[in-house]
Amino acid sequence: GAVVSQHPSWVICKSGTSVKIECRSLDFQATTMFWYRQFPKQSLMLMATSNEGSKATYEQGVEKDKFLINHASLTLSTLTVTSAHPEDSSFYICSAARTEQETQYFGPGTRLLVL
Amino acid sequence: AQRVTQPEKLLSVFKGAPVELKCNYSYSGSPELFWYVQYSRQRLQLLLRHISRESIKGFTADLNKGETSFHLKKPFAQEEDSAMYYCALNDRGGSQGNLIFGKGTKLSVKP
Numbered sequence: 196g197a198v199v200s201q202h203p204s205w206v207i208c209k210s211g212t213s214v215k216i217e218c219r220s221l222d223f224q225a226t227t228m229f230w231y232r233q234f235p236k237q238s239l240m241l242m243a244t245s246n247e248g249s250k251a252t253y254e255q256g257v258e259k260d261k262f263l264i265n266h267a268s269l270t271l272s273t274l275t276v277t278s279a280h281p282e283d284s285s286f287y288i289c290s291a292a293r294t295e296q297e298t299q300y301f302g303p304g305t306r307l308l309v310l
Numbered sequence: 311a312q313r314v315t316q317p318e319k320l321l322s323v324f325k326g327a328p329v330e331l332k333c334n335y336s337y338s339g340s341p342e343l344f345w346y347v348q349y350s351r352q353r354l355q356l357l358l359r360h361i362s363r364e365s366i367k368g369f370t371a372d373l374n375k376g377e378t379s380f381h382l383k384k385p386f387a388q389e390e391d392s393a394m395y396y397c398a399l400n401d402r403g404g405s406q407g408n409l410i411f412g413k414g415t416k417l418s419v420k421p
Contacts, residue, residue, distance in 0.1 A: 199353075229409075238314075238396070238411040239354075254408075288354070299409065301346075301354040 198222055199291045201302035208279055209310055216274045216305045218289030224269035225291035229299060230262075233286040245272050246295075279309040312337045314399050316412035323387050324420050331382040331415045333371075333397030342400035343373055343380040344409070349393045357382075357395070367391070387419045 198221040208214050218228055227246050231239040245251040245266035253259050261283075263275040272291075276283050286306050290299035313336045323329050335341060345357040358366045360373040360380060371382045380397060397412040 236413075238413045239409075241408055241410075244408070290354075298356055298359075300356075303353045 197298075197300045199225075199289065199300045199302040201287075201289055201305050203305060204303065205306040205308075207308045207310065210280055211278055214276045214279055214307060216276075216287055216289075216307075218272045218274070218291065218302050220270045220291040220300070223291075223293055225272075225293060226269065227292045227295050228266055228272035229290045229292075230264060230272075230274050231288040231290070233288060233304075239288060242274075276307065279307070281309045283307065284309045312399060312401050312410050314397050314410050314412035316395075316397055316415045318415045319413070320416045320418065322418040322420065325389055326386050329384050329387040329391070329417065329419075331395050331397075331417065333380045333382065333412060335378050335380065335397075335399050337378075337399060337401070341373075343371070344398045344400065345369070345371055345380075345382050346396040346398055346411075347393050348396070348414075354396070387417075389419045389421055392417055392419045 200219045202217045206214055229244050230242045232242050233239045241254050242257045243251045243253045243264050245264050247266050247269050251264035266272040286304050288304040290301045292299045315334045317332055343360045346354050347357045348354045369384045371380050373380050394414050394416050396414045398409045401408040
């Protein structure tokens with residue numbers, strides 16, 4: 196159990212367009228989901244924490260209007276990169292936890308390339 | 311500021327040799343430390359957490375508050391242990407579940 200999926204696994208888009216990434220907990224209900232970003236040869240950096248039914252909590256330096264997060268159900272959270280630019284190209288990883296105290300289960304990641 | 315340091319980008323050992331992946335942290339409170347592993351073409355997954363004091367796949371890690379370290383050890387490395395290992399710290403004072411990751415160490419176990 197505790198499988199997390201992400202869709203799409205990779206996406207290429209033009210500069211200025213918006214891209215939506217889905218994160219789903221397939222076999223459990225996730226009260227909390229997390230979004231991370233990983234640049235090449237760098238560590239995972241937490242972008243935001245989302246709790247089902249409430250607004251996401253963004254880490255310092257992460258633009259709320261740029262990275263829209265919605266956690267509308269206990270099994271789905273979405274990250275929308277609005278007006279994407281080449282510098283937004285990165286590997287985006289989500290994780291989900293049953294509760295804030297429990298283990299995070301990671302998705303396989305989504306590679307975004309903005310041309 | 312909280313920080314997790316993994317000084318080695320790459321660690322290469324022969325099968326059967328002992329392995330130690332280093333992790334040091336800086337945190338003023340009571341940290342919760344984890345080791346995550348990512349095998350080739352697979353997702354990140356939890357290997358072990360210090361509060362469990364368990365051994366997973368032969369790996370152990372002891373939290374040393376005096377040295378602010380949480381090194382991952384295995385007495386006899388196996389080829390299937392080859393993977394990327396990330397040390398992480400749970401900042402309980404921050405947002406819920408805030409995991410701060412190190413940059414990772416790639417372990418290569420040669421036959």
